[in-house]
Amino acid sequence: MTPLPPLLNAPLSVPAEVGGLTLESPLLLAPLAGITIPPLRLFFAGLGAAAVHTEMISCAGLLWSNGKTDAMLDLLPGEPPAVVQLFAGDRDTLARAAEKVLKDTPYKAVGINMACPMPKVLKKGAGSRLMKRPEEAFAMVAALVKMGLPVWPKIRKCPPDYPLTTEEFCRGLLDAGASLVCLHGRTPAQRYAGDADREIIREMAAEFPGRICASGDVYTPSQAVGYLEMGCPAVLLARGAVADPFLFAKTLAFMGHDVHNSYINPPPDLRISLMLRLGDSVSGYMGPRIGALFAKRIMAGMFKGLRGSAALRRKAAEHSCWTELRGVIEQSDSCLERRE
Ligand SMILES: Cc1cc2nc3c(=O)[nH]c(=O)nc-3n(C[C@H](O)[C@H](O)[C@H](O)COP(=O)(O)O)c2cc1C
Incomplete structure (x- = not known):
């Protein structure tokens, strides 16, 4: 991370x-x-x-x-x-x-x-x-x-x-x-x-x-x-x-x-890192299902404005367990980029 x-x-x-x-x-x-x-x-x-x-x-x-x-x-x-x-x-x-x-x-x-x-x-x-x-x-x-x-x-x-x-x-x-x-x-x-x-x-x-x-x-x-x-x-x-x-x-x-x-013009890797930390912490606190739920709630805002974010959210919607969703977000590095 x-x-x-x-x-x-x-x-x-x-x-x-x-x-x-x-x-x-x-x-x-x-x-x-x-x-x-x-x-x-x-x-x-x-x-x-x-x-x-x-x-x-x-x-x-x-x-x-x-x-x-x-x-x-x-x-x-x-x-x-x-x-x-x-x-x-x-x-x-x-x-x-x-x-x-x-x-x-x-x-x-x-x-x-x-x-x-x-x-x-x-x-x-x-x-x-x-x-x-x-x-x-x-x-x-x-x-x-x-x-x-x-x-x-x-x-x-x-x-x-x-x-x-x-x-x-x-x-x-x-x-x-x-x-x-x-x-x-x-x-x-x-x-x-x-x-x-x-x-x-x-x-x-x-x-x-x-x-x-x-x-x-x-x-x-x-x-x-x-x-x-x-x-x-x-x-x-x-x-x-x-x-x-x-x-x-x-x-x-x-x-x-x-x-x-980085917090004013956040690059994709910082956003991914924040998402992973958030999902890990909610999942550790309330379990992997709630971890996935909260991660999805925050994802739209977190990745807003990045090319590839809509596709990532669609993929995320298929997962209701943080362990699986985490893998999807972790691998999203290559498909998220800033719009010029
Ligand atoms: C999903 C949601 C849950 C809320 N829960 C509470 C709450 O528990 N206690 C409270 O005083 N206000 C609650 N509010 C009101 C917010 O604290 C805030 O006053 C309201 O959303 C207006 O601000 P906004 O237009 O910037 O969102 C809630 C609002 C939303 C949308």
Whole structure:
């Protein structure tokens, strides 16, 4: 496997103060259910994420399930500062689960999901349903603040028929003790479709300086930096990082940092090497079937723009075991080349 060059030619020299944490940069990996498992978090940390989120983790699962949910709390050695994101429909369930999670925790902050629009979460009174029950949402923040870690609720833009405006909701969360509010500029009804509203982020960042972390439609370095220029102390990279795993590095370079050119114009052998490392690490952690699944999820973005990548993906689709898929990727060196 080709050795990886260091990401940076010179260390990042200006730390970012984000929601009670001092981070190397303001570029964070968003919480992504089904994606931000520990090996993926390590992968994105190696590519420039200054902090990472877990997937959203069910408090009911932590309290009453058979241990499968507990495994979602694992952190691997070498992970950067990590935020554990919890979801629950009421303050008691949240507080009881959080007590268990936050005892001697390696996590640096705790997130509360008040943004998820999916029916299975809403029907438990959790996720974005909490935006309709602001008093419960504020009580949840207050309950976690007592446990000592910075609390980062994640919310969406409030539509007009909700009890509070986005500004009132943010204010209530901050007054309850939240260190940072992560704001996704889509309403719950939009789910992940349509454009994210950048103006609501601009308005909230102006109203609550240094307290609003931006989320929504971050696919390019200029979109990420645009949010920082609005006064957000940090920005969440989500689908954009999956679509282009080099987005963190490219954004750091766009911000003026001295990033190794291999991560800005990645050659095929570096991409293959990263893919092999990722597949090996997911496979080692969760087995060869899941290893293949995650590798396929990241492949399109990893090999995007290379001649031969579509053929490679078609070949990859035939394999559901990482051991076999690994061989296919390893041998792809000769058929992948940069488009001129
Ligand atoms: C597959 C997927 C899973 C997600 N899982 C979570 C989650 O567990 N917790 C959360 O707060 N947001 C979750 N989100 C929302 C993202 O963190 C982010 O706010 C959203 O995708 C908007 O950013 P984007 O338009 O740049 O992708 C998820 C989004 C997607 C697409």
